[in-house]
Amino acid sequence: CIDCDTDKLQCNACVVESHSCCPLHRIKQWNGTFFEDSSLPNAGLVLKLGHDPTLCLAGGTRIQYHLMTVMDVTGLHNVRLSWCRCYGFRNLAEEIFRLRWIPATLVHPGTAFTFRVMKQFQMLSHVARTTAWDFCTTLQRITDNVQPDLLPKIYRSFNQVQRHWRVMRAYKRGGLTKIRGEEASSARLGLQCVSCPWPGKNIPDNWQADPDADLIYATFMAVDGNYRLSRNKKGGGEAVDPSFFGDNAFYAPNSDYKEYCRVRGGADDELADITCRGHKTGDAKRFNNSARKASSGIVCGVCGRSAAFFHHGTVDLAIGERFVNVDFAVVNVLLQLVKSGLKRIVVSYDVACKYNINFEHRITHKDWPLVSQRELRQFKNTRVDWLVPKFHLAAHVDGC
Template sequence: MLSWEAPTSVNIDKCECGRGPAHYRCTEYSHHRGWFHWIEEWSGKCFVQRDLADLEFVILLGHQGRPCPEADPLKPETVSVVVAHVNGIHRCSLRYCQCPRAPDRVIQLIHARLWPTTLKSCQTAHLWLNAKISTLHFMRTLKRLTNNAFPSQTKDLYQQFRIVSRLFSHLTAMKRAGRFHELVIPNRDPLDLTVPCLSCPSPGFNLPDNWHLVAEYLSYLFRVAFGMDGNYWLNKKAKKNEDPETAVSARETPSSSTTTRLLVLFRRRMTAMKTKWYTHTCSGFKVARAQRAGKFRGLQYSGVSAISCRHSFFWRNMVINLISGEK
């Protein structure tokens, strides 16, 4: 993924002129790498949508669209893969680079900006984009774009896409946090993957050495101001036979952080309150009184609440699941 931002020593694209490395590149697939264009074939009665693989087109990796010189020209190894693209789901033919020093197949796919759904047998890949819709609706849209008349005939990649999207988000957070470059910021846990706020006061980083000697009436300049807000639409239903999920990022033990210990105590308190229903007497807080007691029946979490600084940056260990609405 870092090679997308800057070429590495083993992945420097050579210029077509052969005089040195290329200083310009095109990231659009509209030239010799138009891998995912739909082709319409006249059947004698109507046009039928075809993939480029149906016309014997093969995606060649590792040599800027040219055949690998180390591959057997008589029996080249061709792999069939399914790619979820923004214009539908494609069945493609793929050939990997066979050079002795070539990276493994997973890395070759990532260099081509194709994200594999498994590390063992790469037969499904996804391109990445951002959309403010659910994963289910997004994959249903891709199936409709592939075959709007008979979407059930298109392979369902919903489960694979869920795994890929979460893993991609985690690795993107690691890249942005400087984990690969061992970036160290004062007063920040090295395992922290949140985007740091460089504007909030931080001793030894953006404050003068004598900041603690300032007059008391100016001490507010060195305070970190927090705000709290919640999203009560992020509900999660309780499931009887749900498989335990594994966190992809490192998690602290309850004894290693004061903040984490407070969160554990808060969760215990919320669990004890789950079976009770309190009537609020405050006249200015009418939201909780207007909600039905059975509104949250069958929900494991009724929302998410988070704390952020005044510059709208979320802080580590300051996001928690809600159990009974806004309480």
């Protein structure tokens, strides 16, 4: 075995016995001249499900086997399974989940992915920007670098499963055991920024008594748009390609936002009268307002310290970065911060010099007020400072 930390040679019977709990190890077999690649199923290993380490005989004396392709950090492996067929037994997909594998389908699965390989890809995609295609190709090359095209095609299955994997981990972090029902519909999957002060969680109980509380316990929110994250129309919309997270993560409630844009879409574009130029906000050439685009970009509010996204602080842009669109994202974040009990919030935005002038009028507009009168009073009891990021100061004029 080339995965065991030993140079011990074993016969077929011994290698099967020693690997009864390690079905994904790679072995080589002596053919009389040299060691050639082999596999544990060829040696006779059968992974027993439900009755470890014995076989289930409920289906009679004839043992039924199921050959499966499993993707692990060491490559692609063939595994021969024998599953339980007792009364009230779990289906094959559930038995595979108990092995910490994810089946590619819940009905007669023939491919599975280990938790190890899913965790590794998720980290590589974050740190090294590795794509699913490159990752699958690499593991195929590790398995067989001479004829990788003869191996099973696992990219499409892996690309779907890795999306589900991230969703499952998000629900797990959110403390949910079910992804359907009333509990899941009101879940909060967007984790709070750990570097921001949250009263009752990560700051002292008497934090308001500190003379420098406005400085030490201030929250910094950075608002900006991103036109690179445009989205093409795929046909069918949400019915064909629904969101896995829905309204429970970083995007603002979709149905409310669409209705808000319909009602307030005719509002004056205050960016048209702006005097400072030289930045991308309000640049009509960057709207990407093509008929093939469902969204020309996004605007979001993030933590100014760690760049962590705020819950419900992101919205899609339809025809550019208009203030009415930005208001929906900003107010969602400000309401969370104000209701937490914070006394000072610092908001940075490329055009904050113009944006904050009519901010209160826009969020209390009679057509669609974004805040109630009670929430507005809470706003006024909180110090909100507006500033322009230093990088953008050169694009502004003295009047700003």
